[in-house]
Amino acid sequence: MTLPLSHIRVLDLTRVRSGPTCVRQLADWGADCIKIEAPEEIDTGKGMGGARNGPDFQHVHRNKRSITLNLKHAQGLAAFRRMVAQADVVVENYRPDVKDRLGIGYDALAAINPRIVLGSISGFGQDGPYARRAGFDQIAQGMGGLMSVTGLPGQGPVRAGIPVADLTAGLYCAIGILTALLERDRTGRGRWVHTSLLEAMVAMMDFQATRWTMSGQMPEQTGNDHPTTVPTGLFHTADGVINIAAGGDEMWRRIVETLDIAEEAKTPELATEQARAANRARVNAVLQARLLGDTAANWIERLNRAGVPTGPVNRMDQVFADPQVRHLGLAVPVRHPRLGEINLVRTPIQMPGTTNPRNPTPDRGEHTDIVLGQFGFTPDEIAALRQENAL
Template identity: 70%
Template sequence: MMPLSRFTVLDLTRVRSGPTCVRQLADWGANVIKVEATDEVDTGKGLGGERHGPDFQLVHRNKRGITLNLKSEEGRATFHRLVAKADVVVENYRPDVKNRLGVDYETLSAINPRIVLGSISGFGQTGPYAKRPGFDQIAQGMGGLMSVTGLPGQGPVRAGIPVADLTAGLYCALGIMVALLEREATGKGRWVHTSLLEAMIAMMDFQATRWTMAGEVPPQAGNDHPTTVPTGLFTTTDGVVNLAGGGQQMWERIISVLGIQEEAKDPDVANDKLRSKNRAKTNAMLQAVIGTNTSAHWVAEFNKAGVPCGPVYSMDQVFADEQVKHLGVAMPVQHPQLGEITLVRAPMQIEGVECARNPTPERGQHTDEVLAEFGFTAEEIAQLRSKRAI
């Protein structure tokens, strides 16, 4: 028995934010049933990338797959029979679509008052933008991330990963867990919803509160930390390193490692406030010495002195790193068609419990099996198939 194996989750999600949410539950043993449209309804099959490609295999692992035509009366009725015995439904349709398909909270809670519905939208369930289609890069722009990413004066730059999608999924999963915990006391489910926009603004964290509390609009800071100096990227003889050294104690360790105690007597770098004001001068003082040796040398020396310092890796270098190997971040999974594939495991570790390692299902692979578990007879399943509801 895995930690979440007592929960049944009906997964209606597509693309990335919703599947990211469900993956948090599936990885720890929830009985996740991925509901996809039938071939007749989903003719494009482009959402989320190719089924056997890296994206799709990563986000839909540890699930079983069924097909349902929710546009048909029989398909919706079948789904509602599943809801009656399920614990969680997760969807990331536009708000108006869920109502049209009968997967809104009012409908589902009337069938099963214990149901927890998790919803992710682009901009929220209500308001002037509620019906707009959502996309990660749009949320990155509207949430402020692109305005602080990139080199000073460069203009807006998107982050290299879908930050809004991923964080909306994580926040929704957290909300679902909160609702399930509350249900243990009340016996009643909840509607949990977030949006790409809300999640993105929340992830702006201290950058957002620089505005809400101090009225300060954060600028682009490039590879330097927005507020902590010296924290940034420094060039070595064979590459670059990240150095993080805010605070007087760290500053003293840094100048000791670099042997620049005399240079550091300059009154322009005497304390945190002055170093922040004179960032360029501070960084240049460090760069003059860091540029004389290798990345490996400085990573070793700074860490020995208790100063955070690390290399800047490409993805192949990430997975070649000895600590990454030790942590077992690369997770082998046996796929019936692709053979052994390597995915990225869940980033938290729970002592005594292994993250599930089941491959992404094929479309409709478990339809008959799942429906039978929910009490459908062989005759009913055949009839649904004849009516093209499954």
């Protein structure tokens, strides 16, 4: 089956996580994503992201092809510019000044190929007082506000358990690239699309950020409780914890009936949605006292049957053992030439007739000769580049 982006060629200059996450979105849907890496002799460190055969690297670079190209070598840079003429997209996450120093900023690329779309991810933006600072996910989590609202009240700042800024910057950049490609169909010209970890993190603060920008309301840590909806949070049962989300009068009526707390619900603190919002601790205490009387599994079944969103709090082994996760096929086996069959997490977007992921992360430079040949380089030209240590 021809995949949706199979007509798109992407030159991937990214590293670590945010940039590779962006390119992986395109690769998963069939774009010919060519990972351009420095030759091993000048890139001896593993860098962040772990070993090439480790889970992190295998996750973010799947479905790509790999070539080696030394962009610090004049002939290597010339070869890259020659490839740009036949590409659709270039993605990079260097510090903002690096691409201009190499001569591969948007204006330089557009002069070669006016249809090119350049996707750039930085730590803090392409200009401004922090532009040349090195970007790192946890720094963006702190600066963008996430750490101030994560954790228990009074606990102090807490980082999220996943690299939220890296991942969302990658996703936003991919959305921008796809938008620019759609516009190119109409205008015939490419675009420079750029975002940063900081911009992505502030955007991901969503309603928490807008509570401040619109009304000056300062979001605080609320732990496992939802910051505005009561009752929504974590509750203990006889043998474990569960999540319950029961905001609004109709949902509250269902939870009152299921937990058989009609008498308690008549008290002024619980009688209305406004009262419950003002008396979260009292609402939670009433629910908690009742929920301790049965098991997590029984409450999850009973509350969901009543239409109250309720679920377990799973560790990762329980996530992939969950019958719904297994039904959705979120772990997909891929054959790796040395690791054998490995399970990777598929894209969460379903499009019938497609399979993601399809291929493991390639070895460094695995496709150099094939790819350069497809871009019009002759065997003699490839051999000369290799002789000059440009590959």
